[in-house]
Amino acid sequence: MNSFIKIGTILKTKGFDGTTLVALDAAIIDSSIKAVFIQKGTMYSPLIIEKLTKIDDYTLHIKWTNYSGKEQAQALNSREIFMDEKLLSQFFDEEIAEDLVGYEVYNLEEKIGQVITIYQNNHQETLEIKLSNDKLLLVPLIDEYVMTIDDDKMAIYCQLTEDYIELFSN
Secondary structure (H helix, E strand, O other): OOOOOEEEEEEEOOOOOEEEEEEEEOOOOOOOOOOEEEEEOOOOEEEEEEEEEEEEEEEEEEEEOEEEOHHHHHHHHHOEEEEHHHHHHEEEOOOOOOOOOOOEEEEEOOOOOEEEEEEEEOEEEEEEEEOOOOOOOEEEEEOOOOEEEOOOOOOEEOOHHHHHHOOOOO
16 A cells, blocks of 8 residues: 655646646655645545756746646645655655654753654754753754764754753743
8 A cells, every 4th residue: 555745735836837836845856756646535646747847955846747727727726745655765855854753862962852743844844852851942953953863873963052942942
């Protein structure tokens, strides 16, 4: 049985030929994708890609086969798109954030907590960390804050100031 993972959202149409603007949840590394899926009830239906133009790692313009005009393509506005989980690593940077849930988080060498969830938006992922004092801390998964991710030790090493921790924990 196929397992589908949400990879992004069709935001809106662009132009009159049925091309759409698509925002991705993860960075695309290969733009040779031929199809994605949309959910219809409990089923997933394929959307065949006629032309894909990469704007940046998280933004695409996609012209869909069978959607020849703006009016037709508007039916896809705000629809989430999915991909078969088995194909994901071929097209996306597979640092799939859910893999980091459960990792221990260190501020330099001091253990401060554990990742309990990951929030993904169009531009970055944010770690939600349960601190040892049971407060929650949000840390963007960017080089400015996250120095190293050690998959062998299931540990994330950050560089956070005390002010940052105090300001962004609740």
